[in-house]
Amino acid sequence: EDQVTQSPEALRLQEGESSSLNCSYTVSGLRGLFWYRQDPGKGPEFLFTLYSAGEEKEKERLKATLTKKESFLHITAPKPEDSATYLCAVNSGGYQKVTFGTGTKLQVIP
């Protein structure tokens, strides 16, 4: 059974204080690892897809990296508008083979 564990559950940062969110996974065969952002009361919004170990992707203050066992979402100099829950998901094949983690709730204080 595929498993995804995200840590920490919650993270509070001062504006400008860089940090990383972790997503550890166990899958039978990774087809893709996804990062989503979810604001309160809204649906998740796609951020990145990573396919193979060593791959990196960036978008504004966010950078996602992937190893064979985990992925990191690095947040550089965060702003209050980066406050959200960040979800990690893995696809091990097929429409029904997507497993989501429980998310990391990020709060950025001005």
Added chain:
Amino acid sequence: DGGITQSPKYLFRKEGQNVTLSCEQNLNHDAMYWYRQDPGQGLRLIYYSQIVNDFQKGDIAEGYSVSREKKESFPLTVTSAQKNPTAFYLCASSIGSLRGYNEKLFFGSGTQLSVL
């Protein structure tokens, strides 16, 4: 703008009542999904559909039913057999390929269902 529209935003169910959640997309996507989100848990798949007039059970389909009569629409009915329906329900879509690999999901804004 293309996207997924879910309605209503909030829904209340009485004991023994069936309720239907609406999901419409104008992204021209073939695949559509229903997920359930509970506090402290990851999203769980209820049903998915790869093509019109076809759908498959996900991990927690008991107490739910769906239909896919049109490409744009994928309504979810929460039946009275679902004993713990209180949750945030999310509809999603993806382009839809033969395998369904590596497809990012586009989500609606969700429906919060509560029991009276």
